[in-house]
Amino acid sequence: xxxxxxxxxxxxxxxxxxxxxxxxxxxxxxxxxxxxxxxxxxxxxxxxxxxxxxxxxxxxxxxxxxxxxxxxxxxxxxxxxxxxxxxxxxxxxxxxxxxxxxxxxxxxxxxxxxxxxxxxxxxxxxxxxxxxxxxxxxxxxxxxxxxxxxxxxxxxxxxxxxxxxxxxxxxxxxxxxxxxxxxxxxxxxxxxxxxxxxxxxxxxxxxxxxxxxxxxxxxxxxxxxxxxxxxxxxxxxxxxxxxxxxxxxxxxxxxxxxxxxxxxxxxxxxxxxxxxxxx
DNA sequence: AACAAGACCTGCATGC
DNA sequence: TGCATGCAGGTCTTGT
Numbered sequence: 001x002x003x004x005x006x007x008x009x010x011x012x013x014x015x016x017x018x019x020x021x022x023x024x025x026x027x028x029x030x031x032x033x034x035x036x037x038x039x040x041x042x043x044x045x046x047x048x049x050x051x052x053x054x055x056x057x058x059x060x061x062x063x064x065x066x067x068x069x070x071x072x073x074x075x076x077x078x079x080x081x082x083x084x085x086x087x088x089x090x091x092x093x094x095x096x097x098x099x100x101x102x103x104x105x106x107x108x109x110x111x112x113x114x115x116x117x118x119x120x121x122x123x124x125x126x127x128x129x130x131x132x133x134x135x136x137x138x139x140x141x142x143x144x145x146x147x148x149x150x151x152x153x154x155x156x157x158x159x160x161x162x163x164x165x166x167x168x169x170x171x172x173x174x175x176x177x178x179x180x181x182x183x184x185x186x187x188x189x190x191x192x193x194x195x196x197x198x199x200x201x202x203x204x205x206x207x208x209x210x211x212x213x214x215x216x217x218x219x220x221x222x223x224x225x226x227x228x229x230x231x232x233x234x235x236x237x238x239x240x241x242x243x244x245x246x247x248x249x250x251x252x253x254x255x256x257x258x259x260x261x262x263x264x265x266x267x268x269x270x271x272x273x274x275x276x277x278x279x
Numbered sequence: 280a281a282c283a284a285g286a287c288c289t290g291c292a293t294g295c
Numbered sequence: 296t297g298c299a300t301g302c303a304g305g306t307c308t309t310g311t
Contacts, residue, residue, distance in 0.1 A: 111288045
């Protein structure tokens with residue numbers, strides 16, 4: 001489910017109920033997520049105050065008052081729900097954090113591809129889950145030169161490279177497709193050929209797509225909800241994702257004449273693009 | 280080193 | 296109705 005815009009939307013929704021609050025109770029209803037929950041998670045979180053909620057790529061980072069950091073990843077189907085303490089748990093509610101304000105934050109994840117882990121703030125960038133991540137696309141210094149350097153030597157399709165979190169942190173299948181559309185670049189082009197002006201176009205397209213998607217509260221296809229339960233709306237603005245056979249919004253290609261949005265499979269994932277507009 | 284394929288897990292839409 | 300199949304927003308491991 002969640003790519004950078006969905007994760008950022010969740011982070012922003014969670015911040016008002018977690019930042020500055022103390023965690024008074026932790027219930028781990030199920031520990032076998034993508035990796036086992038830390039065995040002493042409840043004990044290490046109980047009594048801690050959350051100083052700040054951050055994000056790195058698709059990870060939400062809760063900085064605690066004892067120098068530890070709680071890392072959360074939503075996997076494919078993870079959701080976070082805010083509710084009043086004591087609400088009845090639902091199927092697939094795996095972890096519940098309750099604050100001193102009587103509010104519960106519920107981690108819900110049917111497929112259990114998500115995870116939680118603990119790290120230390122001081123050495124956070126060397127945490128095994130974060131150490132290899134590529135640049136943050138919304139950092140001010142992310143640009144075509146940074147992106148081109150990351151894509152250098154890539155002989156496979158640029159679309160597959162964009163899904164590699166060591167190239168850029170936070171893109172997933174939706175926003176990789178949408179970014180390539182906005183940059184008018186073919187997803188089949190070799191990654192290493194994205195240099196100079198093309199790299200500048202792609203970097204700018206990535207920033208624009210992610211920024212627009214965050215402003216829309218992310219994309220709600222199946223699972224994504226904001227912590228208060230609201231849907232994101234960016235799915236209504238997709239140019240190509242999940243639009244196989246429909247007209248391309250950017251050109252006059254006609255689906256009836258073999259034009260329009262195509263779906264291909266790259267590295268086992270669906271890619272959507274307009275072969276007329278994207279070169 | 281980089282890449283594709285498979286594995287992990289559940290739910291849903293589709294077709295017979 | 297039941298059942299099989301394929302697909303889904305991610306990433307880790309394996310083998311080439």
